Amino acid sequence: MKVFSKVQIYEGDKLTTERQNIASTDLMERAGTQIFNWIHARMQGAQVPIHVFCGIGNNGGDGLVLARHLITHGYNVVTYIINCSDKRSKDFLINYDRIKNVTKDWPKVLSCSGDFSEITIAEKDIIVDAVFGIGLNRPPNDWVKELFERWRLSKAFTLAIDIPSGLYTDRAVEDENAVAYAGYTLSFQSPKLVFFLPETAKYTIQWEVLDIGIDRDYLMQTETEVELISKFEVLPLYKTREKFSHKGDFGHVMILGGSYGKIGAVNLASRAALSSGAGLVTAYVPKCGYHSLQTSLPEAMVITDNETDFINTINFDIEPTIIGVGVGLGTANQTIKALEIFLKKNKVPLVIDADGLNILSKKKTLLRLLPEHTILTPHPKELERLIGKWSDDFDKLEKTKAFSKKHSVIVLIKGANSITVFGDKLYINTTGNPGMATAGSGDVLTGIISGLIAQGYEPLAATIFGAYLHGRSADISLEDYGYQSLIASHIIETIGEAYIDLFKQPEQDQPKNSEDEGQ
Incomplete structure (x- = not known):
């Protein structure tokens, strides 16, 4: 299995929307729906509280798609927006409007100047981490670190979307307290190199790849620096042996x-x-x-x-x-x-x-x-x-x-x-x-x-x-x-x-x- 770099993932997303004649929001819808399908197959409507924490970039947009599907299927969902910047991605904003159309309980907006006193997470609950994606290029601020620490203290099961928030795809972590610890990570189309390195593998106990329909020709023809070796590879x-072989x-x-x-x-x-x-x-x-x-x-x-x-x-x-x-x-x-x-x-x-x-x-x-x-x-x-x-x-x-x-x-x-x-x-x-x-x-x-x-x-x-x-x-x-x-x-x-x-x-x-x- 190929392990694509951050640059290659962005390129694959772009080519997919062009070759399949779809909008980037459609690709985001695919990704969020695949996550929902994975959860739904395992929970079958169980009313365990699910806390979906969304950043304001595309990873957060994936989280909003997931939260919307969970809501429309009757799950017990609380959605949070981690509002730490004025820069919101276009696809995030589109899905923010969409989720407001399916529930009276709009996402709770958490700002950097606020606190977490209203957030109650029990050990039996589920946390979905959709705060940062692969585009993270600087350490999270102290306020977000405090949020991650609250997740850890709750001991609730944490499911990360694509990559645990705070992890980079191509460089080391500066502060281990600024990274979310995931019990499971659902990675889009390809695992990330950091899942296999001694210093960063600890941030996700398990991982699985979800196929979100990235262009097949791109996946087949693109050479990657990293390959994952399993039975298929x-x-x-x-090498087979001929009948009349000898030592x-x-x-x-x-x-x-x-x-x-x-x-x-x-x-x-x-x-x-x-x-x-x-x-x-x-x-x-x-x-x-x-x-x-x-x-x-x-x-x-x-x-x-x-x-x-x-x-x-x-x-x-x-x-x-x-x-x-x-x-x-x-x-x-x-x-x-x-x-x-x-x-x-x-x-x-x-x-x-x-x-x-x-x-x-x-x-x-x-x-x-x-x-x-x-x-x-x-x-x-x-x-x-x-x-x-x-x-x-x-x-x-x-x-x-x-x-x-x-x-x-x-x-x-x-x-x-x-x-x-x-x-x-x-x-x-x-x-x-x-x-x-x-x-x-x-x-x-x-x-x-x-x-x-x-x-x-x-x-x-x-x-x-x-x-x-x-x-x-x-x-x-x-x-x-x-x-x-x-x-x-x-x-x-x-x-x-x-x-x-x-x-x-x-x-x-x-x-x-x-x-x-x-x-």
Whole structure:
């Protein structure tokens, strides 16, 4: 699913009215009606008090359309106008007149010089947030902050229209108290990038996309910087197998890593590579890992260097398709030296994780030796060591994009919504759960991506698909183990089920974010 920028959303609205020969108020009517339909389908006329707070721009106009439909269908509605400026949008004014024609209880106008003493909101009530939309370009004033604080204190369920008020689409929040906290957000046509970033995702617990009929050609033909990756996006990447295939058709993965006490990381990555479909896997480890790998993972081959406790030389006479570097590797000086010598002569594609990343951070000149489209899979702290500190999530993404372009690498930022960065493009993964915050899950991801590349997937496709499979496998395992008991081996055990799940009939027509029920 494409994630459109603010500029692209405005352009889509404009083109839609032109190509469909409708007025902007007609498009607003569509949007407000869709919100009403969503609420009506769930409430079926229930007389829970609904407080609709409308700003004086187009987001407020959407709220007025909603309030009008709620009123005409007999709901218990109180409508408020947040009157903090003399600038009212044309479509807002049109819908302000329309709502006055269907009720004797005109919207209550709240001015910046007033107070909230007449507003009574109970915990069982519903708040609809239609104060600001995506056009917000400055922090809300203290009076509006006070209103948002009143919402929070009421503990009433808050439904945001398009985006929680106070959030920007393209930059960080200056004051978290100046943002509405939504239990649910109904986003028009496309989710917003801020729904997926660590600093701003907290402002909406759940979100859902509503189709308001934006021009289909525009939606299909417009390239976006951000894409949301779900089953629908990865299914076309899937490669089928011919009947007479053999293991040589699916590549040879080498997992290069391990040190004394950390051979388990190599085991996990190797198992994941095999389970994701690699034809052959060889582990390159120090001598201390030989017997444990040979006994615990008979499907893998093992090569050792001359050192017992850590890798100090990298020499092999096989020709791997892809090498996964860094899991359990350690950062001994001899290991760093060995990796530098290896990178100077290596021509094989690489996936680099863990101590491989830490070594690159210690000696950044090694970045020049990486093959084009090398895949780096850092968690936030490893990313900071690579690109430096950032001021906020948007700065982090900009710095990562610059790093990707400078070194011609693919960067997978691991987290609750893992983001693959390649040049100026961002691919946001939708699978996974908090149970993955456990030792070894990153090693499994390295193995999965390596296994996909071995099978012939291009590096970018392998990264996107690998992140999806990794998270989906964990989601399937969660059903049996819950958050606390999920371990990395469980993720490997359900990779096969994640593949099969690709071809199951979807339960919904579009991705929807929610808190996992888990256990």
